[in-house]
Amino acid sequence: VLDAEHNFAHASEQIRLAASQGASLAVLPEYHLTGWVPDEPSFALSAEDGSRYQQRYRRLAAELHINICAGTVVSHAPESRKNGTNDAAPKKPTLLNTSYFIDHDGQLLGAYTKTNLWIPERDHLTSSIDYAHKMSVDEGTPAATGPHQVFDTPLGPVGILVCWDLAFPEAFRQLVLAGAKIIIMPSYWTLSDMGREGLAYNANCERMFVENALTTRAFENTAALIYCNATGPAEQGFFGCSQVALPIVGKVPGSFDDGEEGMRLVDVDMRVVEIAERNYQIRKDLKRVDWHYGGLTAILMTAAAPGVDFLRFYVSHSEDEVLVTKQHEAVNSSIFRQLPRGRGIVE
Structure with missing residues (x-):
C-alpha cells in the first residue's frame, strides 16, 4: 500500500531541515510521493490529489522562503472537451508525470511533463509530446512549440528534465539554446532497469x-x-548516486556516492560554468547562424528565456521515501549552498 501522505510529510521534514541550514532550493526525486507501482490501484487514484500536493508545496516554499523543485507528481491531465459527457463509457484517465519549480514566495514558475518515457512507463503514462498532440487534435489548437522550456527563477535560467531524458542529448541542447545554465533532473533509476x-x-x-x-x-x-535519484534497498536495485555535475569539475565533492539515505550540503561554484564556456565556447557555436549543424539548431531553438549569466545558490536535493508496502524505503538528499563571489568550492 503506497502512502503519499506519509511520503509528503517525510519530504517536508527534509525540506525544513534544508531550509534551516540555509538552503535556497530543495530538489526531490521522481515519484517521491508514490514510488513506481503503476499496477497498484491506489497509484492512479493518488493522481487525483496531484494538484493538491502542488499547492501544499507552494505553501511550504513560501513559509520557509525556499525554492522547491518538487520531484515529479503524477496527476490526471485536464480532459479535452471532446471527452465530455457525450462519451458512452468513461475513459481511462490520462496520467502525466510532471515536475514543478516553485519559488521562495510560493509562486509556480515552471512545470515540465516528462517527454521521454521509460519503456514500462508507456503503458501507464502519457508523454508531454503525445498529450500536446492529443489536445491539438481534440481541441483544434496548435500544439505547443516544444516540450523543453526554460524559465527564469531567483537562481537564474533553469530547465527541468526527468530520468530517462538523460539518454537524449537533444533535450539538453534545446534547454541550453534557450539559455539554461542549470538543469534539474528528478529520477527513479535502478540497476534492474537493465535486463538479465x-x-x-x-x-x-x-x-x-x-x-x-x-x-x-x-x-x-x-x-x-542537479540529479536527484530515488533510493531504497540495494537488493531491489536502488543505487542512488544523487549528485551535482559540473564541467571541468565533474561530480561535485559532497555528492552521494551510493544509495544511502540522507541529506547533504554541497557547495557549488557556478563560476566554473562560465569558465568552461569561455574556454569551450559551445553555446557561442550553437548560436552561430553559419554553424554546420544549423538545421538542428533551428529545430531545437523553440523557446527563449531571459539570460542570466551566473548562478549562486543553495539547492536542497531531497530524495523520496517510497512506501510500496508498510516498509520504509530510504530518502537520499543533498543541499547546495550559495557561494559569495571570489570563494571557491567548499568540500
Missing part, C-alpha cells in the same frame, strides 16, 4: 550509464546538472 542479459555483462551498467552521462552532459553543454 545485459546485467550478465555488467551488473552495474545502469549506474555507469547515469554517472558517465551526467558528467558528459555537463561538459558538452557547459551547464550545471
